[in-house]
Amino acid sequence: MIDYVFAVPETFGSAVSRECRGLKFDADGRIIGRPFHKFFNLGERERIEDIDWSAPHCILDKLDGSMVHPVLLDSTLVFMTRMGATVQAALAQTHADEGVLGLSRHLLAGGITPIFEFTSPGNRIVVAYDTPALTLLAARAMVSGTYLPQADLVRLAERFGVRAVTVAGRIADPKRFVARARQEAGIEGYVVCFDDGHRLKLKTDGYVLRHKALAGVQFEKNVLAWVATGAVDDVVAILPPDIAARVLDYQGTVNAALAARAREIRAFVDENRSLARKDFAALTMQRFDKRLTQAVFTAYDGKDPSIALQMLATRAAASDLKVDAVRDLFGMRWSVEGLGLPELEA
Structure with a gap:
């Protein structure tokens, strides 16, 4: 597993370093898990004015739980967080139903890592959730790192009966959207997902206090x-x-x-x-x-x-x-x- 503990300003200065965030390999060095690359809050490295909002993109709900993804270890499906086989990952796996397990095996067999968010009353970060759930956020080709198009992800979720993250359309007025989003309550925020794989986080003012x-x-x-x-x-x-x-x-x-x-x-x-x-x-x-x-x-x-x-x-x-x-x-x-x-x- 490749991850980081400390981050200094130059830690994520290249595309390669931004991938070193929870990559998983087997004993022979073959990649078996590729969760999200490191991406940043809007305003952290890019201002609204720096972004080409005309590029194809969509808006995703940002859930407030633990990112988990499955890997195959000796043909056994094992859920992991960014840091590996953690307690949170094991707890998440206990709530994985047949749909989640079936979708996971289907994508892993094709060399693709499905990425879920585990939310639960017992795994509360800031936002409270009533029931445990695994929500499909994304899927990545393990070798190339390419993200599956969001439309394909929605179709896969429907096929396997899996909950998928809520998707909205593109942002027409960025400043207005950001101003409104920052004032929302009861949610963590949003992820702006561009078709080329670039992502940005936007969290509400309430969430970050x-x-x-x-x-x-x-x-x-x-x-x-x-x-x-x-x-x-x-x-x-x-x-x-x-x-x-x-x-x-x-x-x-x-x-x-x-x-x-x-x-x-x-x-x-x-x-x-x-x-x-x-x-x-x-x-x-x-x-x-x-x-x-x-x-x-x-x-x-x-x-x-x-x-x-x-x-x-x-x-x-x-x-x-x-x-x-x-x-x-x-x-x-x-x-x-x-x-x-x-x-x-x-």
Whole structure:
């Protein structure tokens, strides 16, 4: 499985890197699962004015659950999320009916990955859903990455009796559509799906809690929490451009430092893995700051130190005092000086 933990500004700078987001391979290196490529919020990398709205496209509902997709492992159908065979994926599979399973096998046999959204009262992110459901969102050719046309997807859903994502027509007035969509309540938002595979997310102001985001930027612990939990993408899309730019710069600094620490730890572990645990521990205490030792031992045990480092940053985000306690490890500095912060109602 190929995925990412930290994202710095240049992480998704190429078409290849945007595909490295949950790709799955078998033991012989053959691709067995290709979920969505990385795509962005409207305003995150493209403004309304930058987009050719005359290009063929449609509007899809953006559901608020977990993206799941099936793969075949030794002829057994196994559902996975972006990160692999997770608890959420296993739970989703328990709600896969004969239609979902039949459509999945049909497409996988043709080298195509079906992509579903799993929504459930027990898998709530923000929007509440009454009953568990698997909704067909898209399907991709595993090797080429080509998306099935939306019309074909609808026909397949009808054929197998599977729920498909709601599709609307093209956008005639982009600014008016965006303004209206941002004000909607009770939904996450929309995905604009172009026929050439390009996609854009548009989330409602309510979903990303603009008021809370604008209030939150005054405290570094909140900004660090957005970075540590991967929430920056959602937040910057609704912040004023000058504030969003500063948050993105802060994210780049923190994530670059986290990635550098992870590389340092991996190199140390690779060099000293042959040592007995007692000797390895003694050397670790000499070489690393005690705040990093948990991540070092995580790597020694064969796990990704990035996760432990991310947890360190997450715990530090509990208070500005704790942020100060790790500032020397990650080199970040937050200031709202010079930003035109709006006056917010309590």
